[in-house]
Amino acid sequence: MTTVLGIETSCDETAAAVVRRAGPGSPGEILSNTVYSQIADHAAYGGVVPEIAARAHVEGLDAIIARALAEANTTLDDIDAVAVTAGPGLIGGLLVGVMTAKAICAARNKPLVAVNHLEGHALTPRLTDGLQFPYLLLLVSGGHSQILLVRGLGDYARWGTTIDDALGEAFDKTAKLLGLPYPGGPAVEREAATGDPKRFALPRPMKGEDRLDFSFSGLKTAVRREATALAPLTDRDVSDLCASFQAAVTDTLRDRVTRAFDKYRADVSDGPADFVIAGGVAANGAIRAMLADACAQNGFTLHAPPLDLCSDNAVMIAWAGLEHFEQGAVSGMDIAPRSRWPLDQDAEALIGAGRRGAKA
Numbered sequence: 001m002t003t004v005l006g007i008e009t010s011c012d013e014t015a016a017a018v019v020r021r022a023g024p025g026s027p028g029e030i031l032s033n034t035v036y037s038q039i040a041d042h043a044a045y046g047g048v049v050p051e052i053a054a055r056a057h058v059e060g061l062d063a064i065i066a067r068a069l070a071e072a073n074t075t076l077d078d079i080d081a082v083a084v085t086a087g088p089g090l091i092g093g094l095l096v097g098v099m100t101a102k103a104i105c106a107a108r109n110k111p112l113v114a115v116n117h118l119e120g121h122a123l124t125p126r127l128t129d130g131l132q133f134p135y136l137l138l139l140v141s142g143g144h145s146q147i148l149l150v151r152g153l154g155d156y157a158r159w160g161t162t163i164d165d166a167l168g169e170a171f172d173k174t175a176k177l178l179g180l181p182y183p184g185g186p187a188v189e190r191e192a193a194t195g196d197p198k199r200f201a202l203p204r205p206m207k208g209e210d211r212l213d214f215s216f217s218g219l220k221t222a223v224r225r226e227a228t229a230l231a232p233l234t235d236r237d238v239s240d241l242c243a244s245f246q247a248a249v250t251d252t253l254r255d256r257v258t259r260a261f262d263k264y265r266a267d268v269s270d271g272p273a274d275f276v277i278a279g280g281v282a283a284n285g286a287i288r289a290m291l292a293d294a295c296a297q298n299g300f301t302l303h304a305p306p307l308d309l310c311s312d313n314a315v316m317i318a319w320a321g322l323e324h325f326e327q328g329a330v331s332g333m334d335i336a337p338r339s340r341w342p343l344d345q346d347a348e349a350l351i352g353a354g355r356r357g358a359k360a
């Protein structure tokens with residue numbers, strides 16, 4: 001039995017979790033999943049403030065780890081390894097997590113496993129659904145928008161990324177300019193439910209292009225232009241703008257994802273195939289419904305991890321660490337956190353690439 005403590009502090013969630021399994025191939029078990037979301041600390045600023053995030057991690061992490069161990073009914077003595085997010089993300093938060101993990105490992109003589117945050121998202125369906133390699137992954141959150149081919153453990157090909165804003169960031173910025181609360185995604189989705197998606201003809205950035213990348217900043221600017229022309233906005237205007245924005249996003253995503261299906265068919269396999277959605281934007285009902293339909297039409301099985309494992313959490317870090325640890329991977333105590341750490345080392349860096357740059 002291998003039991004791993006995971007620690008996640010790369011953005012605005014302070015999280016710790018314990019997972020375990022009997023060995024490679026056997027199902028994993030989540031013993032605890034503790035998350036302190038700092039949303040309230042950042043809401044007044046309409047986005048994550050790095051200094052506030054780092055300070056909140058310092059203040060909260062020890063207690064969160066203690067709670068994760070207690071809820072798992074375990075102690076550090078039972079832990080075989082400590083997995084920690086070492087990047088990509090906000091450097092202040094990463095430092096807090098990595099230093100804490102190193103301190104535990106040094107004091108208790110435990111192995112340390114540095115985990116890539118994106119790999120945590122990528123491997124989650126192997127814990128929740130026992131998914132086998134290879135599979136396609138759409139990762140859409142506040143910091144990243146990527147289409148990845150997951151070929152194996154540590155083996156990823158990035159097929160597409162955003163050339164400017166991440167998708168969650170576009171939701172957040174759109175909400176902010178319409179006077180809706182942070183985080184913007186849930187607020188925009190709520191408003192969109194009663195709005196007219198056809199009232200505003202918003203652009204579908206990148207639609208029809210062969211490359212699999214995304215672009216969302218022009219869409220947000222188009223919403224701003226419409227909103228400025230209409231100001232002051234009525235409730236009706238706001239919900240119609242949200243509905244039109246969400247329709248443009250969904251339409252663009254469908255185009256990108258369908259192209260990724262075609263590439264998968266051409267390059268990987270034309271047999272049964274799996275498609276995973278991860279990241280906070282996976283909570284969006286319209287996007288989920290579109291993906292379910294697109295997958296069904298193209299012979300892909302859609303896997304959407306439960307929402308608390310889609311958004312940032314430490315279960316995914318513990319799990320990715322466990323998979324690597326089982327293969328013999330252990331990090332040196334001299335590892336340094338990296339704000340930039342692409343999953344696909346061969347992929348070229350694109351300009352912009354999301355709010356936290358590194359996360360895209």
Ligand code: KG4
Nearest residue numbers: 141142143168183185186280281284311312
């Ligand atoms: O994965 P996550 O919890 O944290 C990171 O950014 O890594 O994702 C948060 C993002 C925010 O931008 C938020 O607005 C977006 O996910 N989001 C949504 C919805 N719920 C959360 N976007 C669209 N529709 C939603 N229902």
Ligand code: ZN
Nearest residue numbers: 121141311312
């Ligand atoms: Zn994330």
